[in-house]
Amino acid sequence: MTESTPTAGVILIGNELLSGKTQDSNLQFIGQRLADLGVRLQEAVVIADIEATIIATVNDYRTRYDYVFTTGGIGPTHDDITSASVAKAFGVRLVKHPEAVRRLERAYQRAGLSDERMKMAEVPEGATLVDNPISQAPGFQIENVFVLAGIPSVARAMFDSLAPTLQGGPAIVSESVDGYLAESSLAKRLGEIDQRFPDVDIGCYPFFRNRRFGANVVARGTDATAVREVIDLVFELMDELGGEPERPD
Amino acid sequence: MTESTPTAGVILIGNELLSGKTQDSNLQFIGQRLADLGVRLQEAVVIADIEATIIATVNDYRTRYDYVFTTGGIGPTHDDITSASVAKAFGVRLVKHPEAVRRLERAYQRAGLSDERMKMAEVPEGATLVDNPISQAPGFQIENVFVLAGIPSVARAMFDSLAPTLQGGPAIVSESVDGYLAESSLAKRLGEIDQRFPDVDIGCYPFFRNRRFGANVVARGTDATAVREVIDLVFELMDELGGEPERPD
Known part of the structure; x- marks a missing residue:
């Protein structure tokens, strides 16, 4: 930000x-x-x-x-x-x-x-x-x-x-991706992505849906390209781990 | 309290x-x-x-x-x-x-x-x-x-x-009464009741229900007798003003 x-x-x-x-x-x-x-x-x-x-x-x-x-x-x-x-x-x-x-x-x-x-x-x-x-x-x-x-x-x-x-700054954009994975199985590599993108806020939130546990990862920031890049990387990561990723939007 | x-x-x-x-x-x-x-x-x-x-x-x-x-x-x-x-x-x-x-x-x-x-x-x-x-x-x-x-x-x-x-004190009890009255029509006399009972918290909250406006009055405190007395007085007041009071509990 x-x-x-x-x-x-x-x-x-x-x-x-x-x-x-x-x-x-x-x-x-x-x-x-x-x-x-x-x-x-x-x-x-x-x-x-x-x-x-x-x-x-x-x-x-x-x-x-x-x-x-x-x-x-x-x-x-x-x-x-x-x-x-x-x-x-x-x-x-x-x-x-x-x-x-x-x-x-x-x-x-x-x-x-x-x-x-x-x-x-x-x-x-x-x-x-x-x-x-x-x-x-x-x-x-x-x-x-x-x-x-x-x-x-x-x-x-x-x-x-x-x-x-109100005088706003650049709009804060947000994108997210869901996958059927435990938060903890994403934690290490998600932390690495977070390090690479210091201007993007990355949050990870567990959910329970259709009797399955999953994690919702949200990226937020004013740089829409960086936010999109983060979500693309998390999508790939979830896919690689068999988490059937989906973008909720 | x-x-x-x-x-x-x-x-x-x-x-x-x-x-x-x-x-x-x-x-x-x-x-x-x-x-x-x-x-x-x-x-x-x-x-x-x-x-x-x-x-x-x-x-x-x-x-x-x-x-x-x-x-x-x-x-x-x-x-x-x-x-x-x-x-x-x-x-x-x-x-x-x-x-x-x-x-x-x-x-x-x-x-x-x-x-x-x-x-x-x-x-x-x-x-x-x-x-x-x-x-x-x-x-x-x-x-x-x-x-x-x-x-x-x-x-x-x-x-x-x-x-x-946890080490609690005396339980904080709460009672309430609803009436189909504008908050503002209760305000003066409710303020008087509030003055008389300094140890009871009295809140008044507007609502809109069944296409009618109303006010919900809540009394809270550790002295159950005083709380009850406040709600009895508000019930009488609402009744007198034609507000068809009801206790939700």
Whole structure:
């Protein structure tokens, strides 16, 4: 991966992700989309709805990564403290964003816009809105931090809204090959291939399918030719070992 | 949550979790089981297969939490660097564990125990084994750090093997109630209930089901009576607002 590939960190916020109540599905989606955009996701963290923790984590990540994405905690209830905590992380006031107020007024025309609903229009001073085509209450961006909802459908729609504003590097391409071989029988020569291609990430993952064990080898990098070459070599290796290799794509 | 509740941190190791290739399913399982055991999972982090990152993260977590669990990177291939990195984090040598060697010899009786397979018998000096009833190659424990496989079925089996050795506090109980109400219509009075019960964690999560929007309120804590009382109050509140409350359990 070249130096010019921008980096990202993801902060998943919510007690429900740590208690086992909820299975996160935002990380995989964001990881895939960032790779397509040529942004390298370097780390993700799952934290509780605790103000001091959110502040410390946001301030840590925003200095370490080019882009930071948070999910969760921007709804109307007492446990939704992400927006206020991010404002504190940046040392700015939490303010009602006029355009967010207008969107909520439209969305709650019939039900009425209570104080609690109005809370969803609050953003750190200086933040810009991230559109929410699903349920209107917006996310926001402040400097390099993007604050998204936790509900997967909304998080995805918000990510798609903001994606065109990201400056990606060369796209990170990925190819893979499957073979019915134990990982350990590939290990030595796969390690040699890995040595020869320092700019390609090569991962090997065991699977169990059709009652047979196998290994899935994935090559990733910004140099499509090198990625293809690695997979061709692994294909040959698997074939030679009787692993009946197949490219899943 | 009382002071006597032990804490835990989880480190999910693997490029494939950050690239979007793989959906993690170990965190939810570990979170649920820890709650049952009376251990509070406070944070989880997803990191790449990079030695310096693994060392720094393990050393950070093992001082911050009573128990640390890692998943991933203990297989036979070049990208499996967790065991060696954990040894470096503790400043000890990586050694072949005689009992692990015996188990691998049995498991690979027919296929043969190559150098790469033998790598799976290596643990930090002083570590004890964590049984792997699925595929034999063991995990290990060193001080308060438990190193587990990444494959979910194996990670679960290993967790079940080690669970009896954990010292939990009072079990963390959880109750919940669903109602067909917007989160925002509950927000104010739910916030008041939350204020009254500082030792109960109350979370509110929107859902969309049978073409209707609703909110799921979850109360968690070690005081079962207080948890029940909170859910009774929320049930009444939802009923009063016409939300047709139901307890999912």
